[in-house]
Amino acid sequence: MIVELGAFALILALMLSAVQVAASAGGRIRGEASLRGAGEGASLGAFLCTAFAFGALMYAFVTSDFSVANVAENSHTEKPMLYKVAAVWGSHEGSMMLWNLALTGFGAAVAIFGRGLPHGLKSLTVASQGALQLLFIGYTVLASNPFVRLTQVPVEGNSLNPVLQDPLLAIHPPFLYVGYVGFSVVFSFAIAALIEGRVDAAWARWVRPWTLAAWSLLTVGITLGSFWAYYELGWGGWWFWDPVENASFMPWLAGTALLHSAIVTEKRGALGGWTVFLALTAFGFSMLGGFLVRSGVLTSVHAFAVDPKRGVLLLIILGVAAGSGFGLFAWRAPKLAPGGVFSPVSREGTLVLNNLFLAACAATVCLGTLYPLIREALTGEPISVGPPYFLLTFGPLMAACMLLVPLGPLLPWKRADLLTALKRLWPAAAVGVAAALYGLFLIAPGKVGAAFALFLGGWLVVGGLIELAQRAKVGSLSPGMSLRRLAGLPRGAWGMTLAHIGLGVFVLGAGVENAAKIEAAAIMQTGQQLKVGAYTLTMQGVDVLEGPNYTAERAKLSVAGPGVRDMTITPERRTYPASRQTTSQVALERRGVSDLYVVLGEARNGAWTVRAFWNPWARLIFLGPFLMALGGVISLSDRRLRLGVAMRRTAPMAAEPAE
Amino acid sequence: MRARLLAAAFAALVVCTGAGSPTDALPDAQQEARARSMFRQVRCLVCQNESIDDSEAPLAGDLRKIVRQEVAAGKSDEEIKRFLTDRYGEFVLLKPSFKLGNAILWVTPFAIVGLGAAGLLLVGRRRREETAPLDAEEQKKLDALSGETR
Amino acid sequence: MSGTLIFWVAAAALTVGLGGLLFAFSALAAGKALSAGPEDPSMAVYRRQLEELDELANRGLLPEAEQRAARAEAGRRLISAADRRATPETAGGKVTKVALLAGGVAAAAGAVALYLTLGSPGAADQPFKTRVKGWMSSDLEFLPPQELAAVLRQVVARRPQDIQGLTYLGKAEIAAGESANAARTFGHARRLEPNNLELVALEAQALLTESEDKVTPEAEAALKRVLALSPQDPMARYYLAKAAVDAGRAEEGVKGWRALADELPVGDERRLQLEQQIARASGKTSLAETVAKSDAPAQQAFIKAMVSRLAGRLKEKPDDPEGWARLIRAYGVLGDKEEQQRALATAREVYAQRPAVMLEIEKEATSAPQ
Known part of the structure; x- marks a missing residue:
């Protein structure tokens, strides 16, 4: 019954989207609050319905209800619980449900949190969102419905891709x-x-x-x-x-x-x-x-x-x-008012x-x-x-x-002096050049592209720091005062700087990883060794293990190298009988921001192919974007950007136009 | 067979010997490095958007063998590429060739920047007037409006 | 109450609740519209901008000329926003309420109508656990193998050391066509009792079923385990010999088969089959080639008929890469170069848009015939 209620709720969400469009647009045209309010209510209702439908689908996946075609197609009783849940959005139908959930969720968020918006703008925004909901929920209901039931209920489901x-x-x-x-x-x-x-x-x-x-x-x-x-x-x-x-x-x-x-x-x-x-x-x-x-x-x-x-x-x-x-x-x-000169x-x-x-x-x-x-x-x-x-x-x-990137925040609005800004940035340029030379001569001799990436990375990271230092007036104020200024900077400023530095971190990681990656491979018997960069791997043997829905060959390799004594890593090769597929489980050993990356290949006559990589600075590639996202979140928490909340006045210390 | 093609493509994704297989490498390290850089520019025809450097499909292995042979025979990169395109079509190259048919592909990115910059310069030259300061009447209105909250 | 009735009651409750939400929001907005002031919300934004500029100037971060210009811009925005003071919203009258009610009812009716055409009203949920319980309480003897395997899996999960349970489960899995699972089950049981010949043999059989009689490395290991426990086991000997032949060690394989064949009574059908395989393996040539090389016209005619049947089928259903590969290869075996080229050209036409497939066909067609 829960599944069928979900199916009904999804259709209800579609109908509510239609009401949302009509009421919101009508509210704008007639200038009537009751219509606008009804549109907003419909928007929230559509979200609640979609959420209910999504929950019902998840319930079907969690309980392995194979009478639902989508579950039978994309799940399996042997699947661990996390993947039963994740299988909800693994299929076409389920991913459309996730899309609809987000679409209605954002619509409802505008309706509820957009209190500070002009009524006309808000009504039309909610109406437009409703029109998008109509398109996508309509598509889901009519052409990609995840709630289709089977009359012949299979005993077992067709599992999802094991790579996934x-x-x-x-x-x-x-x-x-x-x-x-x-x-x-x-x-x-x-x-x-x-x-x-x-x-x-x-x-x-x-x-x-x-x-x-x-x-x-x-x-x-x-x-x-x-x-x-x-x-x-x-x-x-x-x-x-x-x-x-x-x-x-x-x-x-x-x-x-x-x-x-x-x-x-x-x-x-x-x-x-x-x-x-x-x-x-x-x-x-x-x-x-x-x-x-x-x-x-x-x-x-x-x-x-x-x-x-x-x-x-x-x-x-x-x-x-x-x-x-x-x-x-x-x-x-063309009818929009042109504005601004710069x-x-x-x-x-x-x-x-x-x-x-x-x-x-x-x-x-x-x-x-x-x-x-x-x-x-x-x-x-x-x-x-x-x-x-x-x-x-x-x-x-x-x-x-x-x-x-580092230049922009250092220039004032309207009219600026390029030379002054560039003068401030000389440490960034110096660090960048030093990094590039270091790369060119020591890390990856002769690789100009990588050297340029290192320059860019240094330029971005140090440029971001200079920008912070300038805001805090480091040098012209006492350190204590500067620190207080730093702490008082609006979150938007912190967010921007963090995002820019994150970009630099990413570029550094990508540049070094690309330039100085080391790869080695060997067919190894127990006791044999493989050198990759400064590390030596020694094959200790391969065991067979039983996983929840797979069988694994797990190699044991001991690692010796700088800063490593008795370390064992265990790359795996997994075979999933239900789908007859094989995947490899990489042994990923982080050393600082670099990775030792070892893959177990096929077995042949008592020996195994082993591929090993030394990926220097690889973690920065992923750390950088996370810093960028964190910067975004921090900016978002700036109370000046908060929606609907009446702007509280008087915050003399914190307020500095940042972005 | 279709299923097998797919399976091959998939195996290529999840299994992991491929170009690094220790037994096939050319003895000359410099030649091997050149071969590896060629691998990254050649598509594995039966896979999805993978170079033969990454793929483990049997066909990718054959192509690697061909490229290694050609490199060992002292052929230039251009010659090897021509050899491959003659056999398998342009599809085999991950980098489309710089020919007229592909002009849109190669020119557009830079044309956008060029045209955009030119447009900005034109607009920038036309609009150089300063913002006029507020006149007395505007100032009065503004004071009244700001006063509402102050 | 029947399931269908409960479903409709719940659906009705959901619909009515949402209708209530709609009207609550409507009434709330209408109530606020009467009290809200007419100020345009953008004015707050501009006031804030002006304040920021003043603060910046106070801290000496903005030269006076710039501050004046920036202030002028932001100030004009504030003034124009003030000029535009929006006409206030009205609350909305009775007509609106009626229209809303009509719209809401129409939406609900539409939802019900659409659901009736798309959904299965009142169809019960069928969680896996409930279904297994149902099977468990039914007569196990009449349960189809897949269902039986599911039930036994539950039992085994509770008693993972139960050899008998595991054996039943494995056998049910074989019967259900889940040979990979069966191999895993028997493997698990075998590790518990490594000297149980039945389990070891069942595992080997399951592995062979799974690989469609190809002796994979796993199967080979399993067969060797069988042989270790029962050195004369004919199945293990047969397949290990086959593995040797497949691996190119024909002599070793033929020896194994020969020994096996000699133990069978003359005239036994299995012996005949073995002899045939021995002949093929020691000749090292494929049947097709033998036929093609022989001058016997009857055999030639037989093979030609087979080939032309294949060609005819491909003409009707050209999208069959494997068929094309076989046809091209067969012409090669028959030595008919002309037909071979023609078939190749046709295949190229068919797969002009799919070079990858064509490539695979060519590879397949030129590979050594089995």
């Missing part, structure tokens, strides 16, 4: 989806602003927290996914420019650009049209990503659902939503340049992802666009963008 049986993979989709869908609110705000014909500084202020929230979640989601690929796929790579990864990267790039352009709009009242365009684009890319991954257009590991009918439907939804957004933009944007050398100038580069980067990733599909469709000749392409196009654009 991993705690990280279980939790990364929720982050990713909530991040993706977070941009729907920004999209709806943009639609509302276009209809109202008002894109001003206040609008940018209202949009910014939603952007920050979505961006932070998306950052975490992408990073978790990347870390999963790093240790699960078993060859030590962490970013493959796989279309599925690109699908999540495009909205991230657009979101990052939006985050920065919204600041210009908020502080200077300029770039309103561009900010609206980015707001539409960010969610457009989210939907494109959802379409690419879920339609089976690119068959890749992540695209479990290969079903062209649904692909076409998703494409239509994408066309309707993005098409109406951009159509509205083309119609209304000089190229100023904070807003650097932010505009940053947007230019980020937009070009997003377009490049989009082009590189779609070009093979389009070209194959047109000419029939397939081509590949792989990592080398992105390295040559995206690489230099992103590098140029990063050069600007």
Whole structure:
């Protein structure tokens, strides 16, 4: 009965979305509070219904109710509980449910927390969100319903991919989806602003927290996914420019650009049209990503659902939503009041340049992802666009963008003196050059790209620190005073600096890992040794173990090297009988920020292939983005950005215009 | 067979010998390094978006053997690439070639930046006027409005 | 109360509750609309900006000229926002209430209608545990093997050391076609009782079933365990010899088979089959090649008929990579180069868009015939 109530609740959510659109739009047109309120109530109701339906589906998965087709298809009684839960969003239908849950959740959040918004803007935002809900919940109910029941109930379910049986993979989709869908609110705000014909500084202020929230979640989601690929796929790579990864990267790039352009709009009242365009684009890319991954257009590991009918439907939804957004933009944007004047050398100038580069980067990733599909469709000749392409196009654009990062916060608004700012940044440049030389001569001789990455990393990290020091007036004030100033800095300032430093940390990690990675492999019998970098592995033997739903060969290797005495690592090879697949469980031994990464391969005549990597500074690759996301969260907690809360006045010490 | 192709592609993802297999490496370390850098530019045809450096599919192994042979025979990177594209089409290269047909792909990223920068310069030159200070009437209105909260 | 009735009552409660929520929000907003002031909310944002600018200037961080210009910008925003003071919302009258009620009822009716076409009203949940309980209390003898295996799995989970339970479970799993699970079950039992010949043999059989008679390394290990306990075991000897032949050690394998065949009575069907396999293994050539090489026209005709049947089938259903590979290879065996090229060309046409598949076909077709 719970399952059927879930099915009913999902349909109820669809109907409530329709009420949400009609009541909210009606409230705006007639200027009536009771209608607007009804729309907000419907929005909350739609969320509650979707949450109930989601819970019902989860209940079916947890209890292994194979009378539900989706459960029978994607679960198995032998699966550990965590993966039964994660299987809820492992399938096409379930992932649409997660998407709907986030969509309605954000709609309800605007309805409830958007108390400080003008009524018209709020009504239209809620209405637009409702229209998106109609599209996506409608699709789920009619074409991808997870509550379909079976008359012939199978005894056992068809298990999920064992590669996907991993705690990280279980939790990364929720982050990713909530991040993706977070941009729907920004999209709806943009639609509302276009209809109202008002894109001003206040609008940018209202949009910014939603952007920050979505961006932070998306950052975490992408990073978790990347870390999963790093240790699960078993060859030590962490970013493959796989279309599925690109699908999540495009909205991230657009979101990052939006985050920065919204600041210009908020502080200077300029770039309103561009900010609206980015707001539409960010969610457009989210939907494109959802379409690419879920339609089976690119068959890749992540695209479990290969079903062209649904692909076409998703494409239509994408066309309707993005098409109406951009159509509205083309119609209304010329009527928006132009605002603001600015000089190229100023904070807003650097932010505009940053947007230019980020937009070009997003377009490049989009082009590189779609070009093979389009070209194959047109000419029939397939081509590949792989990592080398992105390295040559995206690489230099992103590098140029990063050069600007420490400069921006040091320049004042309106009109600035470039020379003064550059003079302040000389320690960053010096550290950067030193890092580059260190890399060029000691870590990875002759690798210019890596040396440049090290320069960029040093430039970004030290540049961020200089910016903090300048805010705290280190040097011109007593240390105690400076410390007090630091503590009094608004959280927005801390968040920004942390995010910029995080970017530097990431670049350092990626540069060193790429340049100085060491790889070794051997076919090892018990007692044989393998040297990788400064470490020596000695094979101690391989045991067979029984897991909950797999059988594992577990190798024991002792490790000797700097700072390591009696250490044993245990890479595994797991065989899942229910799906007849084999996965490798990497032994990941962290030494500082570097990783010793050991993979057990096939057995042959009493010997095992062992591959070992020394991945120097690899952990920084994942630490950096987490710092960025943390920066986003800290900015979000800045009370100046809090929504709906009446702004408390008088906070003389803390208030400094930061961003 | 289709299922087997898929299985092969999948095995490539989860199993992990591939290019690093110790038995196949060329004796000359410099040649081996060149071969490895070539591997990263060649797609494993039966896999999803993987280079033959990463893949364990049998076909990737064959391609690695071919590339190693060609490298050992002293062929240049260009020659090896031509050899591969003649046999398997452009699909085999992870880096699309710099030819007219792919112009959109290679030019667009930089064209966006170039055009954008040019546009900004134009707009920037046109709008250089200063913000006028508030006149007396505006100041009066503002004082009244600020006063509402002060 | 029947399940269906309970379901409808719950669904109705849910719907009514949500309707209540809708009207509560509506009434709340209407109540506030009467008391709310007309100030545009953006004014608060701009006032805040002005304050920030003043603070910055007070701390000497903003030159006076810049502060004046920035203040002018923010100030004008405040003034224009004040000019735009929004017309206040009305609470909404009776018409609105009626329209809302109608909309709510229509939405509920729509939900019920849509659910009736898509859902299975009142269908009960079927948690796995409940189902297993049901099977357990039914007559186990008439339970289909898969269900029986599920029940036994529960039993074994409670008594993991119970050899008899494990054996039943493994046998049920074999009967249910879950040979991989069976191999695991028997393996588990065998580790508990390493000298139990029945278990060891069952494990080997399950592994062989799982691999479709191919002697995998796991199966080979299991067979050796059988042999260690029962040196004359015919199954173990047969498959170990097969493993040797498959691994290219034909001589060793043939020796094993020969010994086995000699123990069987003449005229036993198994012996005949063994002899055939011995002949093939020691000849080292495949049956197809033998036939092609022989001059016997009847055999040639037989094979040609087979090939043309395959060609005909492929013409009707061209998307069969394995079929194409076999056809191309068969022409090769028959020595018909012309037909082989033609088949290759047709296959290339069929797979023009899928070079990866074509590549696999070519590889398959040119690999050594079995």
